[in-house]
Amino acid sequence: MTGVKKEKPLLEVLDLSLSFKKIKRGLHEEWQDTLNHVNIAISKGEVVAVVGASGSGKSLLANAILGLLPSNAYLSGKIFYYGEPLTGREQKKLRGKKITLIPQSIQSLDPRMKAGKQVRVAAHSKISKKSQRKLFERVKLPRASEKQYPFQLSGGMAKRVLIASSIARDPELIIADESTLGVDDYVASEVLSLLKQFAKKGKGVMFITHDIKAALTIAHKVVVLYAGTTVEVAPSSHFEGNGEKLRHPYTKALWQALPQNGFHPLQGEQPLLGQVKKGCSFASRCSWADDQCYEVTPSNKIYDEGQVRCFHA
Numbered sequence: 001m002t003g004v005k006k007e008k009p010l011l012e013v014l015d016l017s018l019s020f021k022k023i024k025r026g027l028h029e030e031w032q033d034t035l036n037h038v039n040i041a042i043s044k045g046e047v048v049a050v051v052g053a054s055g056s057g058k059s060l061l062a063n064a065i066l067g068l069l070p071s072n073a074y075l076s077g078k079i080f081y082y083g084e085p086l087t088g089r090e091q092k093k094l095r096g097k098k099i100t101l102i103p104q105s106i107q108s109l110d111p112r113m114k115a116g117k118q119v120r121v122a123a124h125s126k127i128s129k130k131s132q133r134k135l136f137e138r139v140k141l142p143r144a145s146e147k148q149y150p151f152q153l154s155g156g157m158a159k160r161v162l163i164a165s166s167i168a169r170d171p172e173l174i175i176a177d178e179s180t181l182g183v184d185d186y187v188a189s190e191v192l193s194l195l196k197q198f199a200k201k202g203k204g205v206m207f208i209t210h211d212i213k214a215a216l217t218i219a220h221k222v223v224v225l226y227a228g229t230t231v232e233v234a235p236s237s238h239f240e241g242n243g244e245k246l247r248h249p250y251t252k253a254l255w256q257a258l259p260q261n262g263f264h265p266l267q268g269e270q271p272l273l274g275q276v277k278k279g280c281s282f283a284s285r286c287s288w289a290d291d292q293c294y295e296v297t298p299s300n301k302i303y304d305e306g307q308v309r310c311f312h313a
């Protein structure tokens with residue numbers, strides 16, 4: 001449509017790289033590079049899945065967005081929130097309010113605090129007991145559980161307390177870190193449907209997971225992270241058939257490794273962050289790789305519906 005100004009994405013991460021300064025005796029400094037040119041955008045009402053194997057940098061990315069990195073961390077690149085730079089000061093202001101995290105582990109609950117109070121404390125005591133009960137209803141927590149301590153809750157209920165806490169202050173962006181990990185299928189599908197509902201209400205949801213199948217049940221698009229780099233961003237609809245519509249060989253391999261697609265495992269291992277060699281980080285496992293891939297890092301190619309980092313895609 002002409003004349004209609006396109007709304008800026010809720011969150012935009014552009015070419016974000018992250019290194020840690022290592023403590024070294026002597027004169028020279030040593031750096032450990034982790035995230036490397038990460039690009040991701042999330043709009044209101046959108047679920048974006050960030051998919052990657054263990055150690056690919058998913059939680060680092062979440063922490064970078066939330067401003068929760070240790071003091072030896074150095075970031076380059078940009079993070080925008082509604083088109084404005086998300087500075088450390090803004091992160092502090094928005095964190096826990098407009099941008100919230102659903103942590104990976106239920107260990108993040110305070111073991112000495114009853115469930116109802118956990119949620120009221122997450123809301124900085126700005127909500128009444130009545131509102132807390134409404135939140136409990138929203139995440140399908142029985143009223144009686146508000147008086148229970150975390151150890152008395154089932155794993156699924158504890159997850160729901162984390163989720164209720166994360167929405168207590170009506171956030172705009174919810175970052176869910178492996179929220180379906182370690183729960184049974186039933187709880188996982190309930191968690192997924194809650195995340196989907198949040199997006200339907202206009203929030204942006206970043207769903208971090210290594211489970212591409214779970215991601216595809218709710219995500220509008222999938223960001224694939226490999227060894228700290230976003231190698232592909234593709235709409236969920238491109239994950240079909242043999243993966244012909246997917247562009248990056250790693251994304252194709254992830255798709256083809258699913259039991260429903262023939263269970264073709266990918267040989268080799270993802271390099272550890274900090275030990276990624278020059279060139280394309282996927283080259284050593286890629287059947288398409290040629291000399292160039294071992295020498296030069298592919299740039300990010302943007303196409304209509306997504307982006308890809310591969311010379312041959």
Ligand SMILES: Nc1ncnc2c1ncn2[C@@H]1O[C@H](COP(=O)(O)OP(=O)(O)OP(=O)(O)O)[C@@H](O)[C@H]1O
Pocket residue numbers: 020032034052053054055056057058059060061070210272273274
């Ligand atoms: N504070 C730090 N200093 C140096 N390196 C770090 C630091 N935190 C994380 N890393 C490095 O970054 C890597 C990726 O960590 P991250 O937790 O982001 O992975 P992940 O994709 O979330 O994995 P998982 O699926 O297992 O949760 C780690 O393996 C580690 O090598």
Ligand code: NI
Pocket residue numbers: 058059060104177
């Ligand atoms: Ni993680």
